[in-house]
Amino acid sequence: MKSKSAAMAIMGICTFYFLVPIWWLFVGASKSRSDFSNTAPLWFAHFNLGQNLSELFHYRDGVFLRWMLNSILYTGGAALIGTLLAAMCGYALAKYRFPGRETIFNIVLGGVLVPATALALPLFLIFSQLNATNTFWSVFLPSLVNPFGVYLARIYATASVPDELLEAARLDGSGEVRTFFTVSSKLMFPALVTIFLFHFVAVWNNFLLPLIMLGNERLFPVTLGLYSWNTQVNQLPELRMLVLTGALVSIVPLVVAFLFLQRFWRSGLGSGAVK
Amino acid sequence: MKMKAIIGLALTSTLALTACSSGGDDDTTATAGAGAASCAPSSGPVTLSFTSWIPGIEDVVKVWNAKNPNIQVKVQTGPNGNGGTYQNFFNQLKAGNAPDLGQIEYDALPSFRVQDGLTNLAGCKPVSDAKDQFIDWTWNQVSFGEKDAVYGVPQDSGPMALFYRKDLFEKAGIPVPTTWEEYAADAVKVKAAGGYITNFSQSDINQFAGLAWQAGGHWFSNDGSKWTVNFQDEATTKVANYWQDLITKKLVSAVPPWTTEWDSAYNKGQAWTWVSAVWGANSISSGAPDTSGKWAVAPMPQWTAGGKTAGNWGGSSTAVFKGSKHPYEASQFAIWLNTSEEALTLLNEKANLYPATKTGGSLAALSKGVDFYGGQKIYDIFAQAATEVTPDFTWGPTMTSTYATASDGFKAAVSGSGTLGDALKKAQTSTIDNLKSQSIPVAE
Numbered sequence: 209m210k211s212k213s214a215a216m217a218i219m220g221i222c223t224f225y226f227l228v229p230i231w232w233l234f235v236g237a238s239k240s241r242s243d244f245s246n247t248a249p250l251w252f253a254h255f256n257l258g259q260n261l262s263e264l265f266h267y268r269d270g271v272f273l274r275w276m277l278n279s280i281l282y283t284g285g286a287a288l289i290g291t292l293l294a295a296m297c298g299y300a301l302a303k304y305r306f307p308g309r310e311t312i313f314n315i316v317l318g319g320v321l322v323p324a325t326a327l328a329l330p331l332f333l334i335f336s337q338l339n340a341t342n343t344f345w346s347v348f349l350p351s352l353v354n355p356f357g358v359y360l361a362r363i364y365a366t367a368s369v370p371d372e373l374l375e376a377a378r379l380d381g382s383g384e385v386r387t388f389f390t391v392s393s394k395l396m397f398p399a400l401v402t403i404f405l406f407h408f409v410a411v412w413n414n415f416l417l418p419l420i421m422l423g424n425e426r427l428f429p430v431t432l433g434l435y436s437w438n439t440q441v442n443q444l445p446e447l448r449m450l451v452l453t454g455a456l457v458s459i460v461p462l463v464v465a466f467l468f469l470q471r472f473w474r475s476g477l478g479s480g481a482v483k
Numbered sequence: 484m485k486m487k488a489i490i491g492l493a494l495t496s497t498l499a500l501t502a503c504s505s506g507g508d509d510d511t512t513a514t515a516g517a518g519a520a521s522c523a524p525s526s527g528p529v530t531l532s533f534t535s536w537i538p539g540i541e542d543v544v545k546v547w548n549a550k551n552p553n554i555q556v557k558v559q560t561g562p563n564g565n566g567g568t569y570q571n572f573f574n575q576l577k578a579g580n581a582p583d584l585g586q587i588e589y590d591a592l593p594s595f596r597v598q599d600g601l602t603n604l605a606g607c608k609p610v611s612d613a614k615d616q617f618i619d620w621t622w623n624q625v626s627f628g629e630k631d632a633v634y635g636v637p638q639d640s641g642p643m644a645l646f647y648r649k650d651l652f653e654k655a656g657i658p659v660p661t662t663w664e665e666y667a668a669d670a671v672k673v674k675a676a677g678g679y680i681t682n683f684s685q686s687d688i689n690q691f692a693g694l695a696w697q698a699g700g701h702w703f704s705n706d707g708s709k710w711t712v713n714f715q716d717e718a719t720t721k722v723a724n725y726w727q728d729l730i731t732k733k734l735v736s737a738v739p740p741w742t743t744e745w746d747s748a749y750n751k752g753q754a755w756t757w758v759s760a761v762w763g764a765n766s767i768s769s770g771a772p773d774t775s776g777k778w779a780v781a782p783m784p785q786w787t788a789g790g791k792t793a794g795n796w797g798g799s800s801t802a803v804f805k806g807s808k809h810p811y812e813a814s815q816f817a818i819w820l821n822t823s824e825e826a827l828t829l830l831n832e833k834a835n836l837y838p839a840t841k842t843g844g845s846l847a848a849l850s851k852g853v854d855f856y857g858g859q860k861i862y863d864i865f866a867q868a869a870t871e872v873t874p875d876f877t878w879g880p881t882m883t884s885t886y887a888t889a890s891d892g893f894k895a896a897v898s899g900s901g902t903l904g905d906a907l908k909k910a911q912t913s914t915i916d917n918l919k920s921q922s923i924p925v926a927e
Contacts (some may be wrong), residue, residue, distance in 0.1 A: 240774040245746040247648050268539075281503060327572060336578035342559070419567050420574060421581070423534055424560030433563075436536065439566035442741055443762065447771035 237456040241449050244481040249327040260453040265273040272454055274426060279412065280461060281344075282429050286351035294354050296404050298361020299392055303374060313362065319355030335389070335421065345427070346421040352410045357403040364399035365392065401472040408465055430458045498660075511534035522607035524811045528552070530581035531813055534559040535801075536568055537610040539833030543826055547819060554812045555706050564588055564765040565883060565914060575599045576804065584817060585748035588799040590689070590878040592635055592816045593703075595802065596627065597880040597923055601634040604804040607814040610636060616822050621876035623840040626878060629704060635800030636817040637856075639830070641760030643693050646767060648755045649857060650780035651678065653681050663725060666756075666784045670734040679736040682757045683726060683895040687740045688886045689796055691726075693760065695719045696788055696876045697794030703879035709926040710879060712914050714889075721786070725904040730897060737897040754920040758783060760796035761837040768855040776854065777898045780861040782868060793868035795876070798839065809927035812884050827831040837865065844869060886915040 226249075235252055236244060237260060243253035263270050301313050331350050335341045347377045369392045377387040393400065420434045428436070437447045491722045509559060533544065533556050533785050548555050559582060561568045569591055575581040577600070593600050604610040605626075608634055614622060621637035642861045645660070652659055655676045660666035670680040683692040695702070700719035713719075727835060729735045738745045748754045750771035757763060767778060783793050801817040804809050819825050822840050830836040831848050838846065844866030852858040879885065890908020 227631070241769065242750070245743045245750055245770065248771070249743075332574055333578050336575075336580050339580075341578075341580060403521060415528060420571060423571075425560045435566070436560070436562040440538055441561040443563075444765070445746075445766055447538075 212238070228454075231456050233452065233456050233459075237449075241446065241451075244449065244452075245267055257453070259279040260449055263458070264450050264453045264457070267450055272430070272433065272450075272457075274436060275428050275430040276458065276461070278387050278427060279458070281352060282418075283408050283411040283461075286411045288346060290352045290354045290407045290411075291357060291400055291404045293352060294357030294407070295361045295393060295396060296388065296399055299365045299369070299388060299396070301358070302362045302365035303371070303392075316355045316358045319353075320359060324410070324414050325416050328420050332416065332420045341421050342423045342427070344427060346425075350415065350417060354407045354410065354476040357407055359395065360399055360403050360406075364396055367396045368399070390465070398472060402471050405465065405469055409462070412462060420429045426431065430454070434458065484856075490514065492881040498524075502551055504569045518841050522604065522810045524815070525809050528866075529554050529809045529812045529818060531556045531584060531809060532559060532834050533557065533584040533816070534561065534582045535571070535586035535799075536560055536563045536566075536838065537641075537830065539829075540831065542828045543820065545815060546825060546829065551816075553657060554816060555759045557814055564591055569594075569883075570756070572596065572600065572804070579806060581804040581806055582837065583809060583813045584801055584803055586638065586799050587635060587802045588797070590882045591691075592625065592800060592802065593627065593878050594627050594882065596634055599920075600805050602807055602810050602813075603631075603634040604803060604810065604814050604817075605631045606637070607633075607811055607817045608828065609811070609818045613818045613822055616840050617618050618839055618841055618872075620788045620871055620872045620876075621798065623874055623876075624798070624878075625802075628875065629707070635802035636814070636821050638799045638801050638821050639797075639836040640839045640869060641693070641762060641797035641837065642865050643697065643758060643760050643779045643783050643796050644861075644864050644868050645783055646757045646759055646763060646778055647773070647781060648752065648764045648777055648778040651752060651755050653674070660784050660789050661782070662790075663784045663786055667725070667729065667734075670729055670732075673736050678752075678753055678755050679734070679748075679757065680729075681735055682745060682754045683730060683735045683737050684740045684741070685737050685893045685898065686887045686890045688893065690740075690759070691722070691889075691893070693794035693796035694726075694758065695722045695794075696873055697783060698722045699792075701876065703877045706926075710729055710918060711916070712879065712911060714911045714914070715904075719907065720904065723907055727896065727903045730903075744893070750774060761780070761862070761868075762835050764853070764856070766860060767834045772846065776857050778856050779859050780856060780864045782864060792873055793871040795872045832862065837862075837869075880923060881921070884917050886911055 210303070221451040232249060235250060238252050238255050239247065240259070241258040243256070247253040297316070301309060301316075327350070331346075332341060335346045340346050373391060373395075374387060382390070412429075415431050415435070418429050419435075422428055422432065425433070425436075434451055437454070438451045439482055441451065442450050527907060531554065533626050535558065540560065544556050544558050556692070561571065564587065566586075569587070571584055572581060572587075572595070581600070583601055592601075593810050601827075608714070611635075616632075618640070621640050622633075622808060625637055626632050627634070627637040647659060651800070654870065655672065657669050657672050657676075658665070660669050673680045673693060692702070693719060697719055698718040700716055702714055702719070704713075726735070730737070749757070749767060750773050752774065758769065760764070764780070768775070782791075785792065802815065803813045820830075821838070824846065827836075827838045827843055828846055828848055831838070831846060837849075838844070843849075844862065849862040849866070850860065852860050853862075889906055889910040892909050893903060895901045896903045896906055915925050915927070
């Protein structure tokens with residue numbers, strides 16, 4: 209009983225710790241500019257969120273909405289395709305025997321250790337050679353690969369896709385690709401959700417790559433756009449409220465993605481525990 | 484079998500990628516040449532790229548594009564210079580795809596010069612013709628005092644003056660200070676009245692630079708072959724001791740600048756003055772909206788009674804990067820952007836830029852009384868200050884790291900460990916080390 213309440217207390221403190229910044233952001237975004245610098249930061253003053261939102265969405269022909277859309281395209285698209293690639297790669301590494309398998313896997317594992325930040329500049333130089341900087345693809349293509357996802361997919365495929373099942377599928381005349389999509393990927397689904405979420409967050413947070421690649425404001429993801437505004441606050445102080453409100457709006461897709469996908473996540477972890 | 488094919492495909496695409504990365508050396512050295520590059524008009528229509536973080540710059544460029552169908556300018560944007568755009572410029576120079584034109588603040592211009600990233604525009608007729616339109620000291624900022632050298636077109640400037648709470652000064656019966664001596668004496672009275680005379684900028688070194696600039700400090704000089712670094716000349720030491728004294732006596736507050744607490748200190752009347760640049764007018768009006776009508780502007784306090792010198796805080800230039808194929812057209816655009824009345828008016832309206840030209844101070848938008856300042860024609864004070872800025876202040880090529888060291892020292896001084904003088908001493912040694920580590924020759 210005691211240990212349970214202790215655990216609850218720790219959980220409570222952690223929850224509080226993680227939620228306070230979001231609370232601050234929400235309260236901050238709901239204030240007018242003068243209230244923001246004059247009233248207590250953790251409680252509401254005059255509720256001005258609607259006004260702030262409308263200002264944000266109309267500022268410079270609604271460029272903020274464009275940034276949100278870009279972010280969703282970059283991250284959603286990259287995470288979807290990246291998850292598929294990672295799943296196929298991990299699955300192949302787990303279920304097929306071929307020369308060089310371990311070498312490839314080790315190289316991929318090595319890739320996990322290289323931070324995305326370190327790759328941004330080399331990628332910029334490569335894309336410069338192709339005259340492809342400052343394009344949608346210069347951010348989208350490098351975001352597709354995710355070595356950690358390959359690693360997870362391999363581990364999970366080894367554990368959750370029985371060889372006998374694949375054997376049976378082969379005997380029934382199913383091709384390898386079809387087996388992967390109709391049988392194996394279903395078994396790996398919880399892992400795929402995890403990979404998707406990880407990938408989604410990684411691309412969403414990969415700030416340096418768009419910073420280095422992009423000069424066209426219409427291509428910015430929301431992180432870069434808000435950052436740009438924030439660096440101009442000294443010059444145009446009215447941007448501060450837009451940055452705050454924008455930050456609040458920009459976390460909505462992440463929250464939605466997590467709330468929506470954690471259902472699959474939990475069921476996957478659960479089913480693993482029963483086995 | 485199919486598996487093999489897929490892996491084969493994967494392998495070839497990796498190979499293709501690596502091939503791209505190592506393929507083809509760049510050929511950016513085409514237009515490199517010592518001294519002023521030749522600058523002839525191009526034939527036929529030209530497209531220029533221009534990177535700037537000025538809010539609303541596209542609208543200004545649109546006006547140019549509508550009038551100049553043969554010289555179309557494409558705008559690229561991003562965070563401010565130190566927020567990443569300068570680093571991007573350096574990357575792009577390395578990759579050979581730098582834009583034709585870029586916005587560079589005065590204090591960053593030398594670092595691009597040292598890296599040989601700029602086109603010398605001295606040979607471009609539009610630039611040499613326009614020289615006389617610019618206030619002399621702004622021209623020095625882009626020529627570094629070198630002969631036959633112009634590494635950018637001055638865009639805006641930040642002449643400094645004294646913003647003060649007229650109502651509070653009147654109520655307390657304190658005269659508005661005209662010298663630094665009076666300012667220090669007023670600081671005591673203001674403290675007694677329950678406020679602080681000002682907030683000392685502990686982390687934004689640029690304000691201190693502006694104060695030292697006014698006093699006649701010379702932090703850097705370049706004799707053509709070697710840089711001299713001196714953060715401890717007489718004038719700078721005088722300014723440092725002056726503010727150290729106010730800090731020690733707790734007569735100034737030290738809220739980190741550009742934060743909401745800082746805004747709030749002004750909004751609640753805790754800080755009574757701010758020695759700042761012309762763009763500060765907007766910082767106050769938007770950061771301290773409740774104090775509307777209560778502020779006024781006076782010339783910067785002087786070191787000698789009756790003196791007439793001002794400092795400068797901020798300002799940027801429009802530079803043409805090395806490798807631009809159309810320096811003539813680029814300089815045409817840069818001159819239009821920074822001298823024509825329509826462009827200057829728009830830049831002022833969109834981003835509060837204060838022109839660097841001699842006539843810029845008389846723009847219609849800058850001749851009106853400003854309600855926030857009780858209807859005072861505050862820009863007249865700044866127009867006067869702009870002509871009084873000490874002309875020969877030079878920035879060094881490693882300002883980013885110099886600022887970082889100095890700001891660490893300033894923060895320490897504010898919290899009571901060390902002094903501003905110590906911070907400057909540290910900035911001196913670290914700057915020299917930094918120059919040496921970049922193989923930039925330093926005189927010692």
